[in-house]
Amino acid sequence: MVFCKMSDRTMARQVLLFIWFLSLSSALGQVSYSIPEEMAKGSLVGNIAQDLGLDLKRLKSGKARIFTGDSAEYIELNKERGILLIKERIDRESLCGQTTPCALHFQIILENPMEFYSVTIEVTDIxxxxxxxxxxxxxxxxxxxxxxxxxxxxxxxxxxxxxxxxxxxxxxxxxxxxxxxxxxxxxxxxxxxxxxxxxxxxxxxxxxxxxxxxxxxxxxxxxxxxxxxxxxxxxNDNAPVFTHKTYKASITENAFKDTVVTIVSASDLDEGSYGKITYAITNTLDNVPELFEINETNGEMRVTGNIDYEKARHYQIHVQASDDGGLTDSCKIDVDVIDINDNKPQINIMSKLTTISENSNPGTVVTMINAQDPDAEENGKILCSVNENIPFTLKSTNTNFFSLVTDGDLDRERESEYNISMTCADEGVPSLSSRADLAVRASLVWTAVEHRHSRMRKGRH
CATH class of the missing domain: 2.60.40.60 (Cadherins)
Known part of the structure; x- marks a missing residue:
């Protein structure tokens, strides 16, 4: 049997990979809170340092901050006390409408080393x-x-x-x-x-x-x-009667105005004005009247506004048929909106290094990104990659979260700066993509001999 002695360099790499795996596992930690809407500005949400098991010194040294992925920030982090506070009054209805449960999602970002924690805050109704x-x-x-x-x-x-x-x-x-x-x-x-x-x-x-x-x-x-x-x-002896109580239709988002959705029909056995039928949409609680209109004479319903799958995937439209004698009947039209791939992935740089030491070990985190695509199913699935022939690679740390890490030896004398292009594409047909460019400089590592020669040269001057 032959035994091979593991080199110090190989052992060091395995130790670093194990440490990187542990730090990645900690990045998946998350905490949840529940608060009522309309809390006063400055109100306490929770002790995030205690709940995540973080020391206050770590919050300060790691330059802890909140990453929301959009411009709306309702919560602020007090690093001195390690607590989350209400930054802006939260109106649940403005934030989520009728959607339940209603929640805020964001990340706590730390540096040196880079970590992130997911935080969910459920906003309850009053x-x-x-x-x-x-x-x-x-x-x-x-x-x-x-x-x-x-x-x-x-x-x-x-x-x-x-x-x-x-x-x-x-x-x-x-x-x-x-x-x-x-x-x-x-x-x-x-x-x-x-x-x-x-x-x-x-x-x-x-x-x-x-x-x-x-x-x-x-x-x-x-x-x-x-x-x-x-x-x-x-x-007026007879009321109008619809041919169907429920009509079903589908339409693609971004359908052109005047696109016909469906045609409803009612009949009335009366003659003259009592048998004359007028159609009308009776929805008053939503934006249906701004998106659809019905021909009051022939029951043909058409598109009049912008149909956006990301705003609503289904519409229930109530239609009333009236005769001139005041009798009515009603039906409903169930309209399903079909998604098209009309949104490119959005790339958000959560944290990044612009300079990295040339002796950095493989697996060193350089940048953390978040990619989002509001489209549905395959149109919203995202794959990210970086350009080839560079000592860096992308690793997925969570759904739509990626870390750019070193994937080889860096040599400042051979390459002092790396231009990295990160591309995120969805799986729609045709696929849409976005790109983010990042420049990373390799910093010099001096040996002890080089330090001594440098001091000697300065002494001569």
Missing amino acids: NDHSPSFKRAEMKFRISESAATGAVFVLERAMDLDVGINGLQTYILKATDNFSLKLQSQADGSKLVEMVLLKPLDREKQDHLSLVLTAIDGGDPQLSGTAQILITVLDA
Whole structure:
């Protein structure tokens, strides 16, 4: 059996690789906090030094700082005390809208040696919004011959709060002729309908006024109201009826304006004006009216705004068919938005060295980058690389986080400066890419003999 003695240089390299692996493992550490929205500026979020097991001296020597990846910074780091504080008031509704849970994600960056830690702060909702209706009044024209059980779709209220603080139920008052019917939808909202309980009599009462109240589940409860004004018309025997209650369609993002999405159709057995049908989009809670319009005569729905998959992947559009006698029917159009590869990866330099010693060992971290692409699936998957024939390579440290490390011996006399091009490309067809350029200089390493000769030369002068 033959035994080979490991050289000191080989052993040193293996030790350095093991140390690099340990530092990489620590870079994957993360901590989470939960805070309510609207906390005052300067409020304490958490003791980040204690929770990450970091010494305050390390925060200072490592020039600890926060990296967010975008321009919005709501949290600040107090290195003297090792704590996170509220930098700017956080409005959960502005930050996340109806998305839950709502969270801030950022990294704590340290240098000498380079490390980063992931921090997640969940922002919880407080009941700071009342339910509200876009219109203070809803007007209906209903025939006195409308059959018991006829359904009239009411405008839904909007509440920016979420969860238990969000909109919970409705109450309809002065309901001798009508009752309220709520239907839960797939998206968690409720379809609000008014159902005729007993026939109307125009000769006894030609106008009705009802009050619809929307109530949230906060403590204390908040509410908003809208008035329902009903004009009673002479007989109209048949209401419009849609061919389908639900229409399904799909459209690619960035579709040209006037692109036809789908066509809805309703019929009415009445003749004359009572059989004439008018179509209208009834959405009032979102931006649907700015993105789509429907031809009131033939039911053809077209694109009128900018469809962006990164803003919304699905639209539920409510359409109402009305005849001239005031009777209505409703349907919904489920529109799926198809993603196209219209965003290039964004490269963010988290931390970098501009000078590196020529005797740096393989695996020395030179730069840390974060790459992001808001597109979906393959269009949003990112691969990063560097130019060839340089003693550097990219290593993935976490999803969309990369470290540029030395991958060979540096020789200042052979190459005093390295021009590094980092390219990040997505996997879309065609692929889109971005590039970041970095210049790194190799610094001189003097031996003890060179130091002595240098001092002697200075002494002669």
